[in-house]
Amino acid sequence: MKKIFQHPKSLADISTHYCPGCTHGIIHKLAAETIDELGIEGKTIGIAPVGCAVFAYNYFNCDMIEAAHGRAPAVATGVKRVSPDNIVFTYQGDGDLAAIGTAEIVHAAARGEKITAIFVNNAIYGMTNGQMAPTTLVGQITETTPYGRSIENNGYPIRVCEMIATLEGAAYVERVSVHNVRNVIKAKKAIRKAFEMQIEGRGFSMVEILSTCPSNWGMSPVDSLKWLEENMVPQFPLGVYKDITA
Amino acid sequence: MKKIFQHPKSLADISTHYCPGCTHGIIHKLAAETIDELGIEGKTIGIAPVGCAVFAYNYFNCDMIEAAHGRAPAVATGVKRVSPDNIVFTYQGDGDLAAIGTAEIVHAAARGEKITAIFVNNAIYGMTNGQMAPTTLVGQITETTPYGRSIENNGYPIRVCEMIATLEGAAYVERVSVHNVRNVIKAKKAIRKAFEMQIEGRGFSMVEILSTCPSNWGMSPVDSLKWLEENMVPQFPLGVYKDITA
Amino acid sequence: MSRKVLMKGNEAIAEAALQAGCRHYFGYPITPQTEIAAYMAGKMPEVGGVFLQAESEISAVNMVYGAASAGARTMTSSSSPGISLKQEGLSYIAGCELPCVIVNVMRGGPGLGGILPSQSDYFQSVKGGGHGDYRMIVFAPSSVQEMYDLTYEAFELADLYRIAVMILADGHLGQVMEPMEIRVPESRQLEPKDWAVTGTRCKRPHNVINSLLIVGEELERHNNKLQAKYTKISENEARYELTNCEEADVIIAAYGSVARIAKEVVRECADEGIKVGLFRPVTLWPFPSTALNQLAEKLKGLVVVEMSAGQMIEDVKLSVEGKCPVYFHGRTGGMVPLKNDITELVRKVLQQRSQI
Amino acid sequence: MSRKVLMKGNEAIAEAALQAGCRHYFGYPITPQTEIAAYMAGKMPEVGGVFLQAESEISAVNMVYGAASAGARTMTSSSSPGISLKQEGLSYIAGCELPCVIVNVMRGGPGLGGILPSQSDYFQSVKGGGHGDYRMIVFAPSSVQEMYDLTYEAFELADLYRIAVMILADGHLGQVMEPMEIRVPESRQLEPKDWAVTGTRCKRPHNVINSLLIVGEELERHNNKLQAKYTKISENEARYELTNCEEADVIIAAYGSVARIAKEVVRECADEGIKVGLFRPVTLWPFPSTALNQLAEKLKGLVVVEMSAGQMIEDVKLSVEGKCPVYFHGRTGGMVPLKNDITELVRKVLQQRSQI
Amino acid sequence: MAKVVFREDRCKGCQLCIRFCPKQIIEIDREKINQKGFYGVRVTDQSKCTGCASCAIMCPDVAIEIER
Amino acid sequence: MAKVVFREDRCKGCQLCIRFCPKQIIEIDREKINQKGFYGVRVTDQSKCTGCASCAIMCPDVAIEIER
Amino acid sequence: MTCKIVISGFGGQGILAAGSLLAYAAMLQDKYVSWLPSYGPEKRGGTSNCHVVISDEPVGSPYITNPRAAVVMSKPAFEKYENLLEKDGLLIADSLAVTGKTSRTDIQVIEIPATKLAVESGVAKMANMILIGKLLNETGVLGKDFVIEAIHKVLPENKHYLIPDEIRTLEMGMKHGT
Amino acid sequence: MTCKIVISGFGGQGILAAGSLLAYAAMLQDKYVSWLPSYGPEKRGGTSNCHVVISDEPVGSPYITNPRAAVVMSKPAFEKYENLLEKDGLLIADSLAVTGKTSRTDIQVIEIPATKLAVESGVAKMANMILIGKLLNETGVLGKDFVIEAIHKVLPENKHYLIPDEIRTLEMGMKHGT
């Protein structure tokens, strides 16, 4: 018998700190598999965010940097400019990338910085126990929107792919999800494509991945995936928003 | 004989520090005329940026705040939340709004903050003597792009209206220019409309105004207007990018 | 009114702000102070106030800058890395003399560090982490009741002097729950904020909030004015608490949650007949230098205990002017000074006067 | 190699960085240091390096964080408000022990302040404007030649100790043009940066650059290691310059461009037979405390002169431990201390030993 | 027939594998609590397993390996 | 006929009014340098002025007033 | 008198609630009291614990290095606090948590099959109350009436139907083994 | 010997260039020298000025409070430095800049119609050189040869055709009135 599914080489063979059923784990696996498949483990440098994925530096077997909250794209820029032949990716949550790190991601994209951003949108601040994120849905209850996110006070969730796609330096921008097997497979393809764009030197690439936070959503992992599909997908339509090779 | 053109009341009757022919002056005049016409001088609060318009706090006769570089939209938010009945506007350059202040403008727009941003895009950092701005054209020579802005090193100019228009909280977004009489008149209309949107409580409004910097472009004021028309307008197409009342 | 309630330190801060009339809170989540925002998010709508989660700490402090400019009682809170991001804003607030309250519930650093309690932002708070010559009043509460009382007082002093007041607490004070009283002190007679940007209503010349003074002479004049204000505050507002200091041979200097550990030491030493006192600064700026200087006269030594590598110790040394030796015990990274270690150091000091 | 050239201080810094092998500069424009970026923008493409104008000071310092993590000699520069924005980043850099050079060409504060020269960011630079217990080596050049020499040395020490080194200059030093020599000192034997993230090439375990240590014990251990390093640097790297100090009755303590004014005073006093010396710290951290302490012994007084409301004076006082009285003369807002005012204060000190 | 192997020490009992197994052959194993305090899962009828890997694809903790 | 009045002390000699006057009746006045060191402008033939205000609209320094 | 108590186990076992119940009761009884939850690295990973100091004088450090009493509901907690207890300390452990016989001779260990008893009583989630009952009984640190009053205060209205069970399990613990 | 010179006027008059020419020459002559441009509030608004200190010892402050000599090319500059000059100071002024007779008796004022002369000579932009020539002649602070060498070094290749005019105007100034 042959192993047809096993632990990716680029992922450390240790237990993660993620909550049960948190799809951060799936996304880690996809990124690691991609690195394995492209054979770039030895020249990949990952930038971990501040957020639940902060410990990503322990999980990916490639060289890693832990960046200040929101600054991963700037840190990645510094790295990439020093070693243009290396492959540099950031792994960021929605608070990290779309709130405090807005300027950094917008300008990395505008510059056409040859890096790849893996953007995990779970509509909440997971790490700090569930406050509103820029991507929190209208009406969604969080620690800082105890009566539900209100348009009047908090405005609208940001659709990051749509925004980043307006920038000329963005070569590839896609939104995917991991709420079922089919979508996980699609997500993997998108991540791979984003890395390939970087390898080909085409510019900035980003994959936004809709993800769950069972702990702070207050749902079981299974229900969380359902909630994602029913509530997040309509607000954040899946698809390719930019592909300069298309 | 009747005065058919005179100094607007909301503009202090003093000489400005702007360089000869700098269109910041025209834009000040338009904003002041709008305030006069809407009769809101007594309840308007303006936020000056850090940039050549820093002294705007001396020029507008309404209450004024000088904000830290790029933070005018956050400051405006603070003011507006305290006094929702007042009319709050920011006046910002391209360095201020589209570089260091990217996160602040994006989130003010996303929140649908009921403020008006007057965004003066002169494709350069005027105040600090002519460095590259996020809106500097490809190939344009500045102090920090002595060989011309290169896509490889600096990426592409940001089209701010296009980007902000993707945000649901933005009620009105238009790009205008002041390179001739017809456009100045149009610019005035846009500014007025933006203020009206705020008065009606519809959300965030922004007018991007293409402007000149004769001193740092190294051209006469007249040539500058021509350069603007021929080079900036194609890169930054004029028009309404968002109008929720349309 | 004086019934006791059980509250977390973070919640006590939020409740005090509400009681003091703060209706505009701007913040960005960070452990270990998220309860402040959570409390505000729940209560503000009830009292017609505004709770707004900003897109970053920088935006939050600039929203405070705006709200304070408009004359409101306003507050932001964060923890160490977030406070570092606010430094430019705090310098602007100082330059414009805007009253507001800033809360720092300190955690271990440097960098991302950890989320356990710490006191290693003393320098930043007290000396000025931002640029330029400026000061904030810095309160160092050491119980939930003080989290409440000093926050209330912070709003008062902020308005009285047109200055930013910082509540400098640590993770333990933020997280601990203790009985406390929600009380409203007598209000001070405060001047109307006629400098605020509230709209001229065409009835007065326009007000301007600004810190740019491009002519050297003018900026110096402005700085002199600020310095005069700081001198006045130094003279009037230094606060501290003394325990068993009258007869003490050694005094422990400690603030915040560490002062509570020190107080236990003092109590236990008293039981053993060892004469140890506690000097607890309640204001870190202005630092109660004069009081400490007077105490130093007759001491065998001062023992400074901090959850840092040694920061307040500089102000202690500056205060005592060499009148007695100063010793240090510090823990970092979220570790808490142990009673035994402090007692041991005190014993050593009592035995030998030479530098340890 | 040793022909003199006329250069602005800002350009000298940039040239020194290039000579020291810095090939990655990240910055954001601000007066009065824009010439550094302009120089880099012109030269970097010629030497195959990267000049990148970041979208903000925060991004710039985080690009430096990235470039230093990748093992490059890298630098950023700014002026006061911009440096305030870098405080979180500097704390991270300290936490991760990343070597890099940060330039602050100070201007008047607080807030937007002005663009004239100032020395009011001393506290921020020396005590730590960011959160947590950390230090940077802080060089205070006082001539264009020193802008060059100390910048070169900054890159060396940064690598030697894995630490951020700050060049703390002021607007005058940045703008002034003086003859100077472009020289390359003998290079130190430096260890390879085998901690850097250069890609594992599948030949070594992965490297991690990180400042998060979530377990208290580990973060304390890390802090202890940092403190040990700081102690070592304090012992080895304190630098200063003495002028006429041997016989002096009064010593002026001043740094940077102010030290040059003070030196004129010292010279003129010598002509008049007044025994005045100059103590000029070249490193502000580590502050040359031991040297100053020894000098203090036989003095009638120390006169501290700063372009601030009084910041370095604290380190002077901490150094002299009450051995002699310490006096202060400060100007702010871009105003420059005048020779006459300094001389007058010196005379007063000579006349009466009591506090002025 | 394929073989599904659960790495007990890694499993957090999230049940995503159960939800996504098209053959519905995975169930909670209430008999074992692992070191972390979670119930593990087990296959009820290995012979029904098609080796489709749905379970492994959805497992956030890479606790499933499949052989065929 | 309209009357164009230049506020000399405000004029910075940028020549935008000259460029945009459809009647081309504005010219530089080389005889006067104002306090700021700039040459002012003047109307060559007031009678030709239509009061279209183009000059005033384009003047960045609000140095032009028009009566009609 | 000062009593330093640690309650420790997994998330979901009612650790923090048990601690705050004690704190509330202490306040009602006019004691000085502090309650400090762990919010450190232990939080993720499922561990939950809190420190409760009850005293007749103002509470010094709310952080407890060496507790006088520890209530433990998980094996890691048992092992940790078995070590940290001060001399003559009291360890009250759910049987499920006990990993073996303690090697310390200077502490007292009381084992109660609290989870089992709670499950058997149809109130699986109230094992914590059984252990707290035992703690009260052994230490006498707080009066039962105050604890019962505290239960009423601490529970939100919509949970008041649980009160009888809470009291019943508390009493079960108090009586257990006596 | 230390000579503190200020050159001041409007932007576009070659103020900074004149100053750096002196600085360069001083360097060639192995003097200590500093050149400090104004970059303060004066910059906008058209004012331009620079401070040049030439000395036999290391330069103290490059910022000059009271100059020994001032070359002024605008009225505001005349009025400012007429006041600030040190005792026995020298004020060299373009006639266009002179606002009236100085009230100070302890300074020497030399007026030259430099702009006029330069325009007449067809080199309107070189009025600055005429004044510098006068300064050199009056103060002897630097050797003419060094200044001429400096002209060659300071001008970029593509401006070298201007050298003869530069030297000519410099000499005009040196000889003027003598």
Ligand SMILES: Cc1ncc(C[n+]2csc(CCOP(=O)(O)OP(=O)(O)O)c2C)c(N)n1
């Ligand atoms: C400067 C700064 N601000 C705030 C924080 C606190 N903080 C840690 S993680 C986080 C947000 C995490 O949310 P997100 O980026 O969405 O990631 P998730 O945990 O949801 O994956 C915040 C605000 C911090 N560490 N540093």
Ligand SMILES: Cc1ncc(C[n+]2csc(CCOP(=O)(O)OP(=O)(O)O)c2C)c(N)n1
């Ligand atoms: C935090 C900070 N960074 C940088 C500066 C310096 N600075 C002043 S104005 C300016 C940019 C001005 O450009 P822009 O916003 O385009 O306005 P303009 O002058 O072109 O109208 C900069 C970078 C500053 N004052 N503060």
Ligand code: SF4
């Ligand atoms: S808190 Fe949410 S995002 Fe974070 S690990 Fe848990 S489930 Fe995942």
Ligand code: SF4
């Ligand atoms: S520098 Fe440019 S933008 Fe600024 S006032 Fe002058 S012309 Fe206008």
Ligand code: SF4
């Ligand atoms: S491989 Fe497919 S059939 Fe087999 S257990 Fe997994 S999901 Fe079920």
Ligand code: SF4
């Ligand atoms: S998906 Fe993985 S972690 Fe979740 S229950 Fe199945 S095997 Fe366990």
Ligand code: SF4
């Ligand atoms: S009003 Fe019209 S016609 Fe008259 S001067 Fe102005 S531009 Fe010319």
Ligand code: SF4
């Ligand atoms: S447009 Fe205005 S400032 Fe310009 S030349 Fe005409 S009147 Fe003067």
Ligand SMILES: [Mg+2]
């Ligand atoms: Mg998130």
Ligand SMILES: [Mg+2]
């Ligand atoms: Mg601009």
